[in-house]
Amino acid sequence: MEIIIGILAIIILVLLCYLFMLKREMKRIGNDLDEILKIDSNQLLHEKLSDRDIKVFLKKINDMVIRVREKEIVLERKDNYLQKEITNITHDLRTPLTSSLGYIDLILRSDMTKEEQLKELKIVQRRLIRLQELVSSFFEFSMVTTSNRVVELTQTNLVALVEDCMSNYFDEFMSKNKNIDFRCDMKKCELNTNRDMMKRIIDNLLGNALKYSAGDLTIRLSEIKNDGNNRLLLSFSNDVGASDVDVEHIFDEFYTADISRTKGNTGLGLAIVKEFTEVLGGEIEAKMDENKLVIDIVFET
Amino acid sequence: MKEAILRTEKLTKKYKDFLALDQATITVNKGDIYGLIGRNGAGKTTLMKTVTTLTNKTSGEYYLFGKNNEDLTECKRRIGCLIESPAFFEGMTAYQNLKYYAIQKGIVDKKKIDEVLELVKLTESKDKKFKTFSLGMKQRLGIAFAMLDNPDFVILDEPINGLDPIGISELRDTLKKLNEEQGVTMMISSHILSELYLIANRFCFIDNGRIIKEITKEELDAECSKSIAIKTNQVKEALVILEKELGTTNYKVIDDSEIRLYDYLDNAGKVNKTLAANDIDVIGIYEAGITLEEYFKSIVREG
Amino acid sequence: MLNIIKSDLYRIFRGKSLYIVTAIIIFMAVISAITLSPGHIGVAVGTGSTMTDPDTVAKIAEAKTLGEFRDVMKEIGTIKLDAQIIGQNSNLYYFFIVFVVVIITSDFSNKSVKNTLSSAISRREYYFSKLITVIGMGTVLVLFNDFINYVLNYVINGKEFASEIGYITKISLIQIPVVWTLICMLVCIAFFVRKTSVFNTISIPLLMILQVIAVILFAILRETPKWYTDFELQYALSNLANEPSNSYIIKCFVLSTVYIVAFVTAGYCAFKNAEVK
Structure with a gap:
């Protein structure tokens, strides 16, 4: 009888000890977390008590700390970049x-x-x-860079819009001995979209081609019929000659292939193209086809 | 105001009759890559051992992250180090060795072990026993161990010892990346100046236990850079000619008989002619500029 | 502290030494049970042997094979074999040496101790963690040895040669303070010399030296003094296995506590300010 009581007493004692240690560990973790966030350090939380659940919990907190730190690094880098670019602008x-x-x-x-x-x-x-x-x-x-924007959609004739923009740039292209070749087999192409934003997209692409293309610009507008979904493809392609174009970063704000910025480009043009395309529900992709830079924009109709 | 990660004040270490460290006073700031240069036995390792409490100091003070003595133990968590030759358990594999220390330090995420092995390019060898490792691999495991616990301050004692040229270059890139991206401060000792020059931004020359000089890279460049040394007793007049006739102010007056000119480096003859034409008595004119080794030798001799 | 203990256990379970030691213990237990003789690997020390009756001795001398020997022994009657074996536990000392080497001195000889000491682990934490690990392993080893012998003896030789489990538990537990004294002594030596080779040179012969001292005392005084047979560690272990009185148990306990405190303090002071080469 006494043995059973003795054993129970020991079990209770052990459990109380464990409880005490758990509480102390929790307090320590709290203090450590304060320290880590306070000082500028790469440290993460450590475990002192081998409890599996606490370990999982610590891992999750550490992951969060890492994410916070990464964000801070990205933020600082963006901040520095922005400062530099504002000076340039x-x-x-x-x-x-x-x-x-x-x-x-x-x-x-x-x-x-x-x-x-x-x-x-x-x-x-x-x-x-x-x-x-x-x-x-x-x-x-x-x-x-602001995300709240109400976009009005109207039926817009893309063919007319492209031809309109082309005519505005015609003189400048001619003066540089470049041609614009517009290939489209439709007389009319209606898309429910925002006319101003579309105009800006086309203008910026034309402007980009004007500055950087080594040869003629080809604009293609065509319909893609694909199992039920009708899509519209607007494609700008031009020769870039020997220029080094980083298609991965071409849509980044402030990316310009011309580092010396002598042509007075802000680098924003293509970033705006991408942002506006996506806001209008389209997809955009840039790729290199031999020496040609091809930018494809696809809209659902 | 940059935070001082490590600060020593007149730190001294005496082994019986041998004075290994003599009143060493240095400061390592946050973000530095601090190169500790000295001959073999100069006291580099002793300094490192003292600040990581492997050895007791004889006198003087040192502060790690601003703390010393009793508060030091918790601070050491933020340090990763490789001192003298890397020591691990022979019968265990690289991965098991690192896991042993990961458990000891209380590291929660065991993925860090793989990350750190990847950093030093030991991933293929992670299941090989330590006793089969070559010197270079042992060294790399030591460096991996130093990086294991996300350190803020890394102390490496001759880390390129035993590495082949590619390994040295890879290590240099890794250390630079860690320093730039994660702001890890480093103290690296070596007796190979040229290698340290490529990576460090501050240097400390130590000889016979004494700190001879602490100097930044820019200052070192300036002191070592190529120049034309003009020896003349008419220094003041010569300076005027340099400015008016040769149109340069890029010079330094060494003493009252020597000027160092950092322009016209390919055209010492013209300088000589111009000075002579203006009645400056040029005692000697020659190309100066020293290699790092010569610089080191010169200050060690002076010290 | 828990982390260091956990990491050392990780290392031990990954290595071979633990399993070899366990295998040897089981093997010795089997041998002891089959041959009905205590004695382990060292010399059988102290009381507990009942082979004094000349008739018995004669009969034993006649037995030619193991089987005959076992029959003779069974005729003679009940000897508490398991208790006797437990009385010989001082021979487990050599296994304690193995543990101290693997856990403590190899860290120094390998120089891997600098990896630990240069991180956020104070010398105090290091010392006590290693001490607790070795004590824990030693205790588990001794208890394992005691019960394995009990079980095998019970199985192989039958109930007549076995003690009650309550008795076995009791003597196992009262031996523990003395076991701890032995272990603390070894740990103290280990932290003093901090090299595997020197440690082995000192500790392995140490037990035998104590026995040689017994011989010398006997030669000089013509009898082994009572304080020696009562309180020398090896004798104490075998006394405690042989129906000890309560006062004796308490005396051993007190003496052990004093020894343990002394060894632990001495070891710590030696290590606290030592150079880590």
């Missing part, structure tokens, strides 16, 4: 402004004939249009 904006002011100054100060004045004014106009583009790019970038 400021330079980019300042240049056409300053030179425009310079020209106007010149016109006001000197004696020029009407034709000469006109010529100079046209240059100023071009500079200011460029400035306008840059400002609107910047504005769109800030739009791109």
Whole structure:
């Protein structure tokens, strides 16, 4: 009889000890977690008591700590990058402004004939249009980074839209001896989408091809009929010659293949294309086909 | 203000009659890769052993993460080290050795062992017994062990010992990546200056237990860089000519008989002619600039 | 502390030494049971032997084979074989040496101790963890040995040669303080010398040296003094297995406690400020 009581007493004692140790361990884990989050360290939580459930719990907390740290690193990197780019953009904006002011100054100060004045004014106009583009790019970038946006959809004729954009860029392409080849066998192509955003997409792709293509630009618009689903493929392809194009990062904000930024590109153009495509429910993909850069956009109809 | 990960103040260690460390005062800041350079027996290993409490100090103080003495034990959790030759259990495999220490340190996620083996490229050998390892593999296991517990401060004693050139290059890349991406501070000792030069941003020269010099990489570059040494007794006048006729201010006055010019490095002749044409008596003009080895020898001799 | 113990257990269970030791213990138990003689690997020490009756001795001398020997013994009657075997537990000392070498001195000789000491483990934690691990393993070994002998003896030789389980449990437990004294002594020596070779040189002959001292004392004093036969460790172990009085048990307990505290403190002081080469 006494033996049974003795054994029970021992069991109770052991369990009480274990309980005490568990509580102490929990307190220690709490303190350690405070320490780790307070100081800038790579440390993770450790186990001091071999309890399987606590171990699993610690693992989960550690995973979370790791994720938090990774996010902090990414955030800091983005922050630094952003700072750098804002400086660059400021330079980019300042240049056409300053030179425009310079020209106007010149016109006001000197004696020029009407034709000469006109010529100079046209240059100023071009500079200011460029400035306008840059400002609107910047504005769109800030739009791109906010997520709440109500998009109005209307029936838009893509064929007409593409031809419209093409005509705006025609002169500049010609001046660089490049052609735009629009291949589409439809007279009309209606898509329920937002006209302004689509226009921006096409404009940016045209602008990108203008700056970087080594040869002609080919635009294809076609329907893909695929077991029940009808899709629309809008494809821009151009020769890039010897340029090194990183298709993995081509849609990243601020990525430009021209590191020296001498062409005055913000790198935002394609990022906006991607963001707008996705907001409109489309898919976008960039790939290299021999020396050609091909950007495909697909919409469901 | 950078946090000082390790700070020693007049740290001294005496073994019977041999003074291994003599009033060593150094500071390792957060994010540094601190190169400890000295000849064999200079005291590098003693310094490392003392700050990791493998050896008791004779006098002086040291602070790890700002803490010393009693508070030190918990801080040592944030350190990973490889001191002297890597020592593990012969009969166990690499993986088992690391697992032994992982259990001992209370590491919760055993996947870390595989990660750290991958870091030192020992994954294929993880199930081989330690006694079959070559020197390079042993060294790499030691480095893996140092990285096991997500350290904030890594102390490596001659880590490239026994590694082949590819291994050295891989280790260099790994250490650099850890330092840049995770902000791991490092103290690496070596007697191979050229290798340490490629990776460290601060250097400490130690000889006969004494710290000869603590210097940053930029300062080291400046002291070692190629220049034209102009020896003349008319230093002030020569400086004027350098500025006016040769259009350079990139010089340093060493003393009242020597100028170091860091421009016109390919054209010492022109410098000489210009100075002579302006009545400067040039006693000697020659190319200076020393290799790291020469620099080391010179300061060891001075110290 | 628990982590260090856990890691050492991981290492021990991964190695061969534990299994060899266990196999030897079982083997010796079988041999002892079959040949009806205690004695293990060392010398049979102290009391407990009932082979004093000349008739019995003569009969035993006549027995030619093992089988005949066993029959003779069974005729003679009941000897508590398992208790006698447990009385010879001082021979487990050599297994304790194995444990101390594997757990403590190999860490020093390998220099792998620097890996441990340079991390967040204080010397105190290290010392006591290793001590507890060796004590734990030694205790488990002794208890295992006691009960394996009890079981095999019961099975092979039958009830007449076996003691009650209560008695076996009691003497197993009262031997434990003395066992711990032996182990603490070994651990103390281990932390003093910190090298496997030196440790082996000192500890292996130590037991035999104690026996040689007994011989010398006998030669000088013409009889082994009572304090020696009562309290020398090997004698104590066999006395405790042989129906000891309660006062004797208490005396042994007190003496063991004193020894244990002394050895543990000495070992710790030796290790606290030692150089780790």
